[in-house]
Amino acid sequence: MFFLQLFAKFLKILRAGQTPAQIAGGFALGSIAGLSPHLNLQILLVWFVLLVLDVNLSAALLAFALSALIAFLMDPLFHGVGYFLLVDFEGLRDFWTALYNAPVAPLTRFNNTVVLGSFAVALVLSPFIYFGMRSFVLAYRNHVFARIERLKIYQLVRHNAVVNWYLKIREMGE
Numbered sequence: 772m773f774f775l776q777l778f779a780k781f782l783k784i785l786r787a788g789q790t791p792a793q794i795a796g797g798f799a800l801g802s803i804a805g806l807s808p809h810l811n812l813q814i815l816l817v818w819f820v821l822l823v824l825d826v827n828l829s830a831a832l833l834a835f836a837l838s839a840l841i842a843f844l845m846d847p848l849f850h851g852v853g854y855f856l857l858v859d860f861e862g863l864r865d866f867w868t869a870l871y872n873a874p875v876a877p878l879t880r881f882n883n884t885v886v887l888g889s890f891a892v893a894l895v896l897s898p899f900i901y902f903g904m905r906s907f908v909l910a911y912r913n914h915v916f917a918r919i920e921r922l923k924i925y926q927l928v929r930h931n932a933v934v935n936w937y938l939k940i941r942e943m944g945e
Contacts, residue, residue: 784830785911794827795905799897801831805838806893808846808885812878834900838893845892846885853888857881 784794800821807814821831842849857867870876880886 789827791905791908794830794908795901797827797830798834798904799901801834802838802900803893803897805835806842806889811880849885849888852891853884856887
């Protein structure tokens, strides 16, 4: 039942009045937050940016939930990337030492390989997620939903007085 509600919310987000860029921006920022395994300073900053920018918060919450589900499967990859950045990459050792000795930097938990790796992978993936989601929303609105709107059954249900009355009551409860 949870997944059906999630799917219905996703379809509602795609049809929302916001621009595809706002939906894609929320989705990209939400995926950055969802891929991180812990609550830390950089994720709080991502949520702050999410709230300050004019992006779709529902898309961000959906992306957060979806990426948090798959993040556990990607932990070995995150550990490998984090280990490479913390230990194997010689040029960054002094940077990590100086960062960890700074007063606020330990709140980032970048000394944890999984946290650092997940944040690095999320940052690298975020432009691809943004542009992919933006293209997907445009394609859905221009092709898929346009076809659905032309179906007779959709027109019958959508223009039914009882259905419209129910939708108005349901919107008041939300």
